[in-house]
Amino acid sequence: MIELPPLPYPKDALAPHISADTLSFHHDKHHKTYVETANKLIVGTEYEKLPLEQIITRAAKNAEHKKIFNNAAQAWNHNFYWHSMAPNGGGQPQGDLAKKIEADFGGFDKFRETFLAAGAGQFGSGWVWLTLANGKLKVLATANADNPLTHGEVPLIVSDVWEHAYYLDYQNRRPDYLATFFDKVANWKFAAENLAHPENATKAA
Incomplete structure (x- = not known):
């Protein structure tokens, strides 16, 4: 059940x-x-x-x-x-996650740019994830219900880009919703915990 x-x-x-x-x-x-x-x-x-x-x-x-x-x-x-969201979320991650983002993306600003572009560019319905794949962080956009579990990757954080996730608040302005998600509500502590304990990341549900 x-x-x-x-x-x-x-x-x-x-x-x-x-x-x-x-x-x-x-x-x-x-x-x-x-x-x-x-x-x-x-x-x-x-x-x-x-x-x-x-x-x-x-x-x-x-x-x-x-x-x-x-x-x-x-x-x-x-x-x-x-x-993946939290009251008083957003800002920037700290500790090992911040260091890993610096190493794998070349900085937080580059990571933000990559994440937002992937989410805005996902045609139709789907999701945009930060994942751990073969020891490196990556941004993964998936269509419809697809997720990192089917790709052998560890999910760290996700934003929903199905229209029902944002249309009441943002209408068709998906980029604005994504920027707000990233800057204001993203739960970087959750992402950091998943990075530290990838064996537990798939058990969030």
Whole structure:
């Protein structure tokens, strides 16, 4: 059984950057529907008793189970996204994450530029991630429900670029939403914890 965890903060905690209306609509409607649909789809299948991350990686390899993958992955992606934001977030990461960003991107400003460009340039619906791949940080943009678990990469932080993540607050201004996510609500402590303990990063859901 896949569960719908509560938001890790009150629905108005990210305002004015992400409104309570957006979080209510996004979590209580979209995220809930993915969870409910995935649970219906896995009844009586090989996936029924598997952990969520295993459902995702196994279903991704079977084209006949695309609906299971889409809904299970979206359930996982959304919970990772909630943890990728925090009240009084934003700013710049510290410690080992900051050093790693400097080493792998050539500085925080270059990382920010790369992340925002990847998110804005993702055609249609999807996600933009900071991941750890083969020991190096990278920015990964994925379409629809796809995520780093299917690429063998460790997710550190993510921004949702499906329209329902930002349309109530930003209409069609995805770049503005992404800049606000990055500068005002990004949970760099969460990203740092995932970098320090990559074995736990996929268990955020």
